Amino acid sequence: MKMKRYFLLLCCLGIAVTANASWLDQLQELADPESKERQILSGTTQVLSSSKEIDYATERTIGEALALESMQRFGRPVDNESLQRYVNLVGAVVAQSSLRSTIPYRFTVLDSPVQNAFAAPGGVIFISKALLGILADEAELAAVLAHEIGHVAGKHALKSTRRAQFLQGVGTITAATSGSKGKEYQALIGDLQSTLFDQGLDKNMEFEADLAAMETSYRAGYNPLAMIRVLERLQKLEATSIKKGSWFSTHPPLQQRIARLKKEGYRYPDAASLAELPERFQEKRK
Amino acid sequence: MRNVIVIVSICLLLSGCAATAGEQSPSTSSPASTASTAASRWVVSAGTTLKAAAVATSADIAPLAVGARVLVLENAGRWLKVQTAAGKSGWVFAGRLALTPPVAEAAASEGLLTDAARQSQIEVAQADSARSIRGLSAETENYARERGTPQEYRQALDRILARQVSQSEITAFKRAGKLGEYAQ
Numbered sequence: 001m002k003m004k005r006y007f008l009l010l011c012c013l014g015i016a017v018t019a020n021a022s023w024l025d026q027l028q029e030l031a032d033p034e035s036k037e038r039q040i041l042s043g044t045t046q047v048l049s050s051s052k053e054i055d056y057a058t059e060r061t062i063g064e065a066l067a068l069e070s071m072q073r074f075g076r077p078v079d080n081e082s083l084q085r086y087v088n089l090v091g092a093v094v095a096q097s098s099l100r101s102t103i104p105y106r107f108t109v110l111d112s113p114v115q116n117a118f119a120a121p122g123g124v125i126f127i128s129k130a131l132l133g134i135l136a137d138e139a140e141l142a143a144v145l146a147h148e149i150g151h152v153a154g155k156h157a158l159k160s161t162r163r164a165q166f167l168q169g170v171g172t173i174t175a176a177t178s179g180s181k182g183k184e185y186q187a188l189i190g191d192l193q194s195t196l197f198d199q200g201l202d203k204n205m206e207f208e209a210d211l212a213a214m215e216t217s218y219r220a221g222y223n224p225l226a227m228i229r230v231l232e233r234l235q236k237l238e239a240t241s242i243k244k245g246s247w248f249s250t251h252p253p254l255q256q257r258i259a260r261l262k263k264e265g266y267r268y269p270d271a272a273s274l275a276e277l278p279e280r281f282q283e284k285r286k
Numbered sequence: 287m288r289n290v291i292v293i294v295s296i297c298l299l300l301s302g303c304a305a306t307a308g309e310q311s312p313s314t315s316s317p318a319s320t321a322s323t324a325a326s327r328w329v330v331s332a333g334t335t336l337k338a339a340a341v342a343t344s345a346d347i348a349p350l351a352v353g354a355r356v357l358v359l360e361n362a363g364r365w366l367k368v369q370t371a372a373g374k375s376g377w378v379f380a381g382r383l384a385l386t387p388p389v390a391e392a393a394a395s396e397g398l399l400t401d402a403a404r405q406s407q408i409e410v411a412q413a414d415s416a417r418s419i420r421g422l423s424a425e426t427e428n429y430a431r432e433r434g435t436p437q438e439y440r441q442a443l444d445r446i447l448a449r450q451v452s453q454s455e456i457t458a459f460k461r462a463g464k465l466g467e468y469a470q
Contacts, residue, residue, distance in 0.1 A: 056391055064426040067443055068435050077442055088451050089459045096331045096456070097381055097466075100389040102352055108446050124446070138463070153389050177425040182432050189429070219330075219381035221466030270363075275465050 054158060056103060056122065058173045062158070063122030065177075065189045066196075070126055073197060074245070075112040078129055083109060086284040087145075090138060091125065094146045097219035099212070100153035107145060114246045115234065118196050119148035121157050131247070132285065134233055138277035139226035142217045147227070150212030156205040160195045163188040200250030210257055214264060223274040225265060231258045327368070327383035329354045333453060334383075336376035340365035342467040347376040353388055364469070379467035420444070 071077070077084065084107075091107035105123040112128035119125045125148045127141075135141050151157065158164050166184045170176040177185050195201065210227065218224035234247060235254040243249045251257070265271070329350045336347040340362050350356070350370065359375060360367035366383065369375040422430065422444055430440050461468045 061423065061425045064422065064443060064447075065429045067446065068426070068430055068433075068439050071439050071442055072435070076438070077446065084449060085451065088449060089456060092451050092456050093460055093465060096333075099330055099384060099386065101330055101332050102388075102391070104450070106446050106449060108449075155389075173425055174428075177428045182428070185429065186433065215384075219384070219466075221381060221460070221469055275463055275469065277463050280463060 054155075054164065054167060058167060058176075059155070059158065060103075060122035060124075061173050061177065062189065062192070063120035063124045065185075066120040066157075066192055067124045067126075069189060069193050070118070070120065070197075071110065073193075074114065074116070074126070074128060075110045078109045078111045080109075083284055087127065087132075087141070090141050091145045091149075094142050094216050094220045094222070095123075095149050098146065098149045098153055098216045100149070103152075105149065105152075114242050114244070115237070115248075116246045116250075117144050117148055119151045119157070120196075121152065121155065121192075123149075123152050125149070125152070130242075134237065135230065135281070136233075136278060137226070138281040139217065139222040139275060140230045141281060142220060142222040143213050143224070143227035143230055146216040146220075147209045147213035149216060150209035151201065151205065153212065154205065154208060156201050156209070157192055157196060160201055160205075161188065161191045163191045197245050197250065200252075203252040203256075206252050207257065207260055210261055211264060214261060214268070218268055218271070218274070221275050223271050223276050224268050225271045226276065228258060228261050228265070231261070325358045327356055327358060327366070327385060328387045329356065329378075329382060330384045330388045331382040334378060336368070336370065336374060336378060338376060340367075340377045342379070344377070348372075348374050350378065350382075353390070355387075356383065364467075381466050420448075422447075 087107045087109055091105055095101060095105045103123050105125060107125050107127070109132055110126050110128050113130050114128055115131040115134065117125070117127040117131055125145065127144060127148075131144065132141070135144070163184070166181070166188070167173075167176055170181055175181060200206070213227045214224040217226065231254050234241075235258065238248055238254065241248060248254075329352055332352055334350040334352075336350055338345040338347055348370065354370065356368035356370055356378070358366050358368055362377075364380045365377050366380050367375065368378050368383075421427070422440060426443070427440070429435075460466055464470055
């Protein structure tokens with residue numbers, strides 16, 4: 001009788017635990033010390049407490065320093081004022097529909113052969129001429145820019161480095177960028193560069209930005225499925241493209257990103273009726 | 287035997303809780319699954335106004351601040367009839383609202399800066415609205431000097447920061463592209 005009781009107890013506990021398998025999966029992933037989630041989590045608990053208090057002026061100043069480094073690494077802005085203004089207008093339209101719409105964004109096309117787009121903290125966003133070159137319409141450009149806006153809104157770059165903590169004890173951003181603190185500030189910018197250009201952000205941050213891209217471009221009035229088209233086109237080009245510093249090397253596998261987004265397509269039953277604007281896009285890109 | 291019944295019912299209760307928790311957690315992060323039940327939305331776009339009718343050209347009733355919460359009264363596709371906290375009702379383009387609140391900027395008191403520079407976001411926004419090519423901020427210039435960043439990149443960044451588009455240009459651009467509330 002006693003044995004029977006324990007057996008029953010075990011069975012029931014089993015039911016209780018397996019009832020939430022996804023929770024279990026997450027737990028297992030966290031328990032694995034090699035997992036990126038675990039590494040991020042141990043870092044973020046500390047980093048988050050400091051990054052959430054970083055005010056906007058500081059965030060923007062960090063973004064400007066990173067912008068200087070980005071141009072030296074990837075190339076100068078393309079010398080085409082009409083194109084740069086157009087990209088800023090598309091960016092502004094999606095930024096206004098984003099979850100972080102009140103900060104001033106800037107969008108710039110860089111003269112780079114690497115297919116890439118990235119966001120510096122505070123809203124200074126870049127897209128390479130090579131990535132712009134493979135897009136088919138304005139909805140696809142909106143999707144790429146909305147993905148980057150998603151990183152800015154989530155403050156993903158700053159959440160990825162522990163070095164941001166030193167800002168806590170400094171007092172002013174002016175003090176943080178000069179004198180003896182200047183070296184620490186430069187190390188922070190260096191850290192952010194290797195995160196954005198070499199290692200890439202955490203894969204969950206990328207998936208979050210992909211979902212934000214669909215949601216934001218949809219709110220702005222663009223066909224949100226354009227994001228999937230961009231990723232599918234990149235996938236076709238993957239074998240023949242430059243990998244170093246591109247969306248291929250710093251982002252999760254395209255297959256995974258496409259699969260995740262396709263699962264979300266049902267949210268947008270009216271997608272096909274929304275704007276894509278291929279003519280306006282191709283006219284401006286000339 | 288009574289003990290067995292007690293154990294079984296406790297365990298069933300536990301499994302029920304676990305299952306409910308498992309179902310609820312994803313739905314709070316997925317906007318679509320809450321859409322059918324949640325009557326609240328948050329204003330995310332700057333310059334949103336409550337309109338008299340479900341058309342972009344209709345009269346403005348009241349401005350709606352970013353972050354304001356509204357109650358959905360009626361859903362007419364891409365336009366929603368809503369009620370504000372002050373009790374006013376009218377129409378808003380659905381794209382200007384989200385199912386989750388927008389990102390809260392760090393409150394001035396939590397900021398890193400000294401009192402003189404506390405209102406950072408307001409100041410940055412004000413500086414931005416009047417931004418012209420005028421040289422980089424002292425902090426960015428400082429960084430560039432210490433890093434030995436060539437002048438041409440400093441000037442390129444200055445041009446990037448000066449390249450602002452006005453709200454009237456954005457509106458004209460949306461109208462020309464029949465985007466969002468200007469769709470026909």
